[in-house]
Amino acid sequence: MRHGKLLNTISKGIWFIDERVGHSYAPFVASVLKGKVLNAYPAGEIPVTTSFTISSSSSRSKISGSSNSNEQKLIAVHPIKGLITKEDQDCGPRGTESLMKALTKMDNNPNVIAHILEADSGGGDGSNCKTTANFIRYEIKKPVITWYNGLNGSACYWITSSADEVYASEQTDIVGSIGAYLTFYSIKKHLKKKGIVVHEIYAPQSKQKNKPFKDAEKGNYEEIQNELLRPYAQSFIDSVKSMRNIKDDSLVFAGKTYMSNKAIEINLIDGIKTFDEVVARASELGNQYSNSNNHHQVDMKNDKILAVLGINALESVDGHVSLSVDNIEKINAALSEEQTIETTENPPIESTETVETNPVLMELQKINSRLDDQDKKINAWSEKKPADETTKPVSETEDDVQVDEEWDKISAKAGWS
Numbered sequence: 001m002r003h004g005k006l007l008n009t010i011s012k013g014i015w016f017i018d019e020r021v022g023h024s025y026a027p028f029v030a031s032v033l034k035g036k037v038l039n040a041y042p043a044g045e046i047p048v049t050t051s052f053t054i055s056s057s058s059s060r061s062k063i064s065g066s067s068n069s070n071e072q073k074l075i076a077v078h079p080i081k082g083l084i085t086k087e088d089q090d091c092g093p094r095g096t097e098s099l100m101k102a103l104t105k106m107d108n109n110p111n112v113i114a115h116i117l118e119a120d121s122g123g124g125d126g127s128n129c130k131t132t133a134n135f136i137r138y139e140i141k142k143p144v145i146t147w148y149n150g151l152n153g154s155a156c157y158w159i160t161s162s163a164d165e166v167y168a169s170e171q172t173d174i175v176g177s178i179g180a181y182l183t184f185y186s187i188k189k190h191l192k193k194k195g196i197v198v199h200e201i202y203a204p205q206s207k208q209k210n211k212p213f214k215d216a217e218k219g220n221y222e223e224i225q226n227e228l229l230r231p232y233a234q235s236f237i238d239s240v241k242s243m244r245n246i247k248d249d250s251l252v253f254a255g256k257t258y259m260s261n262k263a264i265e266i267n268l269i270d271g272i273k274t275f276d277e278v279v280a281r282a283s284e285l286g287n288q289y290s291n292s293n294n295h296h297q298v299d300m301k302n303d304k305i306l307a308v309l310g311i312n313a314l315e316s317v318d319g320h321v322s323l324s325v326d327n328i329e330k331i332n333a334a335l336s337e338e339q340t341i342e343t344t345e346n347p348p349i350e351s352t353e354t355v356e357t358n359p360v361l362m363e364l365q366k367i368n369s370r371l372d373d374q375d376k377k378i379n380a381w382s383e384k385k386p387a388d389e390t391t392k393p394v395s396e397t398e399d400d401v402q403v404d405e406e407w408d409k410i411s412a413k414a415g416w417s
Helices: 004-012 019-024 026-033 096-107 129-138 155-160 188-193 211-217 222-243 260-265 275-292 303-309 325-345 359-384 398-414
Strands: 015-017 050-053 074-081 112-121 123-125 144-153 165-168 174-176 257-259
Touching: 074 096, 074 155, 074 275, 096 112, 096 129, 112 155, 112 275, 123 155, 129 155, 129 222, 144 155, 144 275, 155 222, 165 275, 174 260, 211 222, 257 260, 303 325
Parallel strands: 074 112, 112 144, 144 165, 144 174
Antiparallel strands: 015 123, 050 074, 174 257
């Protein structure tokens, strides 16, 4: 079957998709179910990753196609358009697995300095979204910018929120739809009218099998909501919160969508830019990465620190990261514990040399003995001196001079001078 992968995804998947987009795909799905071969994109027009050379001007007209030059700096552009699925579709765009492979390939290209996720999607299959988002945030080394033109909703936003910065193309673009829902159709009554009676026979041990869906057919949705949809939606919300410091207006995590200005206000996105401006910004971040080779230092992509704090990422404001007193204490405690472990595992090496086997130590012992004698003389003089001689200095003796000379020799021999 030409559309076998898509049908498999439709039948088993939990979908994170904007409802308007989902309904628009209904005729397409109905045709596929009837066995018709359809293509969402004309031949040769399925979006794939491309790379562009960057000239001194960021104008789109100055961005040429993929270059083989070893001298050129490249920006990789990864399209995320149409229906999102885990696997590549015969009738549409590639899946998220292929997206991650393309990101890896471009990230390993020494000429590529940054990535752009070019999005226009209302979402799709949610089975691989968290994996893809975490991959982009924590595995891709070079800067990543999201730029969307039209819609960046549901599963698409889950993935693209993992970028370092997110930009809309214009004020009327739509973003959000953070949530999950499920639609299924019961056709038993329709089949019954056709004279077809469906019999479902379960093993005596399998009383819970398919129970949430059987209850839903009767209008009881509570089990599906609590045991299936609630965990998926919470995973979506938690993931997005770990990627961006979104201001909760009590609606954003309930599935609301926003146009660009409001989205900027609650920090769903970072601003509005043309594609040319995004390329210029990606070039700027890419050059910073190339010069410092320290991308993601802002969000402290350091697994040890994040593990100590028990979080996935640290958010930055104007290039600065703030730590609470509690977080600082956790880091200090971890450092102290690490030092203790290191000392335990690598104790100081004690010398096996003795005074008798080391000539330097023998000479030092002699000097210490003479210094002790001098201290005794000074103490004895102090106890016997008259009251009017409290400031009388102790004159340097021949023993003192000899001690100084011997010390110089020992220092030279030991390499301390």
